[in-house]
Amino acid sequence: MSDGSIMQVVWPAPSALSQGGTMAARLRSLEGVRIGFLDNTKVNLDILFGEIGAVLQHQYRVAHTERVRKPSMAGPMTAANQEYLRQFDAIVTAMGD
Amino acid sequence: MDVRSLAGDVETVIETMERARLTDGLPIVVPTLERVSDFLQYADRDPDDPVAVAPTTNLMATAGLIAANAVMAGCRPEQFPVVLAAVAAIFDGAFNIRGVSSTTNPGGPLLIVNGPVRHAGEYNAGGNALGPGNRANATTGRAVRLVLLNIAGAEPQRGDMATLGWPGKYTFCFPENEERSPWSPLHVTRGFNAEANVVTVTSASGMVNIMGGDRIADELFEKIAGSMRLPGSNDHAFGRGNPVLILSPEHARVLASGGYTREILQERLVERSTLELSDLSSHNADLARKSRDASADRPLRVVEDARDLTIVVTGGPGVHSYFVMSFGESRAVSREIK
Numbered sequence: 201m202s203d204g205s206i207m208q209v210v211w212p213a214p215s216a217l218s219q220g221g222t223m224a225a226r227l228r229s230l231e232g233v234r235i236g237f238l239d240n241t242k243v244n245l246d247i248l249f250g251e252i253g254a255v256l257q258h259q260y261r262v263a264h265t266e267r268v269r270k271p272s273m274a275g276p277m278t279a280a281n282q283e284y285l286r287q288f289d290a291i292v293t294a295m296g297d
Numbered sequence: 298m299d300v301r302s303l304a305g306d307v308e309t310v311i312e313t314m315e316r317a318r319l320t321d322g323l324p325i326v327v328p329t330l331e332r333v334s335d336f337l338q339y340a341d342r343d344p345d346d347p348v349a350v351a352p353t354t355n356l357m358a359t360a361g362l363i364a365a366n367a368v369m370a371g372c373r374p375e376q377f378p379v380v381l382a383a384v385a386a387i388f389d390g391a392f393n394i395r396g397v398s399s400t401t402n403p404g405g406p407l408l409i410v411n412g413p414v415r416h417a418g419e420y421n422a423g424g425n426a427l428g429p430g431n432r433a434n435a436t437t438g439r440a441v442r443l444v445l446l447n448i449a450g451a452e453p454q455r456g457d458m459a460t461l462g463w464p465g466k467y468t469f470c471f472p473e474n475e476e477r478s479p480w481s482p483l484h485v486t487r488g489f490n491a492e493a494n495v496v497t498v499t500s501a502s503g504m505v506n507i508m509g510g511d512r513i514a515d516e517l518f519e520k521i522a523g524s525m526r527l528p529g530s531n532d533h534a535f536g537r538g539n540p541v542l543i544l545s546p547e548h549a550r551v552l553a554s555g556g557y558t559r560e561i562l563q564e565r566l567v568e569r570s571t572l573e574l575s576d577l578s579s580h581n582a583d584l585a586r587k588s589r590d591a592s593a594d595r596p597l598r599v600v601e602d603a604r605d606l607t608i609v610v611t612g613g614p615g616v617h618s619y620f621v622m623s624f625g626e627s628r629a630v631s632r633e634i635k
Contacts, residue, residue, distance in 0.1 A: 207310050208330040211299040212319055212365035213447035214356050218299065221355065241587050243580070272588040274396045274535060274626035296458065297401050 227290055230260040236288035238277060239269040245295045252292070298344045298361040300330055318452060320369070321442055321467060328365040336364040339374035340381060348381055349388035351449040352395055353456065358384055358448045363440075366447055370440035375418045376433050379496055380440040382632040383408050383470075386498040387441065388449075391628040397500045398451045402531060403463040404502035404624045405445075407541065408438055408470035409609055411484035412494035414634055415472040422474035424613025427543075438468030441498075465501055471611050477546035478610035479553035486559065487631045494634035499539045499607060500624035502531060507548075510616040514555020517548060518565065524620050525570035525599055528577050531625030532599045534584045538623030540599055541607040542566070548618045549610045559608050567603040571596035588626075605629075 216223070227233060235256060237249045246267075253265035268284055270277040277285075285291055303310045310327050314320060326332070337344060337360060344361030351358055360381065367380045387394050387406050397404060410420055421431035429435070450456035459466070475482045484495035507524045511517040521542065527533065532540050542562075544552070552562060574582050574593050585591040589601075600606050607629060 205306060206302050206304055207307075207327060209301050209303050209310065209314075210328045210330055210333040210361065210365040210368075211301050212328060212362060212369060212443065214299070214359075214362060216354070216356065219357055243583075272535065272537075272626060273584070274393070274400060274402075274531070274588075274624065275537070276390070276393060276395060 230256065230262050232261065232263045233289040234264040234266075234287065235262055236285050236291045237265065237267045238281070238285065238291060238293045239267045240294045241269065241273045242295045242297065248295060249292070298330075298333070298365075314369075319447055321439065321446060323467070325369040326371050328368040332368045333361065333364045336367060336372075336374050336377045337361065340378050342381070349385045351388055352390065353398055354448065354450045356448050358388065358444060362448060363444060366443040367436075367440040370443050371432065371436040372440050373432065373436075376437045376440070378494075378634050379408075379410060379414060379418060379437050380444075382496045382634040383437070383441050383498055384444050386496060386630040386632040387445075389630045392498060392500070392630045393624070393627045394449065397624050397627050398445055398449060398457055400624065401458050401460045402502055402624055403459055403461050403466070404500045405463075405466040405469065406438075406441055406498050407465065407501035407621065408441065409483060409497045409499070410437070410470065410472040410495075411475065411482050411489075411497070412634070413492065414494035415475075420472040422472040422611050424615070426471040426474070426611045426613070427469075427619075434470050434472070435468050438470030441470075442466060442468060463503055469501055473609050474546055474611045477549075479549055480559045480608075480610070483607070483609050484631060489631065489633065495631050496634055497607075497629055497631040499541060499629035500627040501541065502622045502624055504622070505620045507618040507620060508616065510547075512551060514552050514557060517551055518555075518557065518562070519569070521618070521620070522566050522569035525566065526572055526576075527622065528572060528581065530622045532623055533572050533577065533597045534581050534588060535625030536589045536598060536601050538600065538625040538627050539605050539607050539629035540623040541609060541619075541621040543612070543619040543621060544608065544610050545612045545615055545618050546610055547614065547616055562608060563603040563606045567598050567600060567606055570599050573597070
């Protein structure tokens with residue numbers, strides 16, 4: 201029930217935009233781009249990412265796809281992983297269970 | 298600070314914030330500008346003071362944002378400095394909040410408080426230390442959960458993909474019962490002065506109750522070691538966590554009187570709680586082979602380095618202790634409370 205009063209409330213959730221962040225620009229087209237797949241070692245990831253990579257190359261003319269494996273499923277990628285992935289135009293970051 | 302004018306009485310504002318998905322499902326205390334300002338004044342912080350960046354969202358957790366979440370959790374100002382230190386700890390890279398927060402694993406942060414702030418903040422290290430009945434224990438852990446929800450993107454089934462979750466994700470915070478521990482306090486073993494106020498965060502995915510009024514230390518030891526052999530846990534599969542043994546004062550005293558120091562207990566428990574690769578299912582064995590140096594002739598330890606088995610004493614009279622499983626890929630982090 202509202203009694204018509206107003207409360208001054210501190211909003212507990214910031215937005216990326218409120219802190220000066222920006223979203224990465226979307227790719228205009230998949231044609232000719234390089235896409236990296238961060239391999240988080242999940243079971244059957246090789247099959248799924250392989251199939252997706254084939255579809256991207258054959259149907260959407262993606263120039264190159266490549267899997268880059270991080271050391272373990274639950275841990276972060278290495279600095280070397282991160283540096284290597286910079287060469288790609290887009291990255292698929294993980295596969296869930 | 299982002300201050301908004303919301304219409305209505307307290308119940309209406311609580312409903313508004315719940316509909317905006319800013320809560321954990323329980324009712325909140327409204328973070329009015331006045332209440333948040335009181336918290337900031339208590340801790341002598343400005344609203345825009347940077348505390349830590351959430352690795353999951355790249356958003357800065359400022360003192361003002363953390364204060365708003367601490368008010369919502371029901372904290373008193375006296376608990377706010379503990380919350381500030383805990384947030385800085387969970388956003389430390391070593392804690393691996395990206396994994397802990399987003400995983401299908403049930404886990405979340407566990408906070409252990411050491412130092413005089415346990416008394417000043419009215420934390421309960423006695424009976425029911427992990428249960429209901431104490432505002433400081435309950436709300437400090439809850440405040441960190443709300444920070445995860447509102448700043449670190451851990452919205453259930455969007456950023457937090459837990460299959461089941463667990464009740465410890467609402468809140469999980471307790472102080473060590475330093476006065477009834479036969480050993481040095483946890484924070485001292487982690488390099489801090491005894492007089493320092495420190496919060497240690499570690500990941501927790503579930504617990505095993507260890508029951509019994511044993512008076513023979515070696516028998517109690519064997520029972521604890523057996524309770525740590527868990528073929529389905531992340532710890533034996535990954536081995537890079539900080540699982541926690543929470544000993545009741547009585548159990549700790551029995552072990553200490555039998556000659557067990559914390560260091561001896563760590564070393565022997567890790568040695569005694571190993572599993573063979575063949576004890577695991579083929580799937581988990583495969584995970585272990587991929588994730589750690591696992592082979593048929595090398596037993597799987599719950600942690601590689603015995604010092605990574607955290608041992609802490611808390612609680613009241615009684616003969617129950619806990620083994621707390623970890624995420625298996627997350628390091629405990631301690632921060633001084635200022």
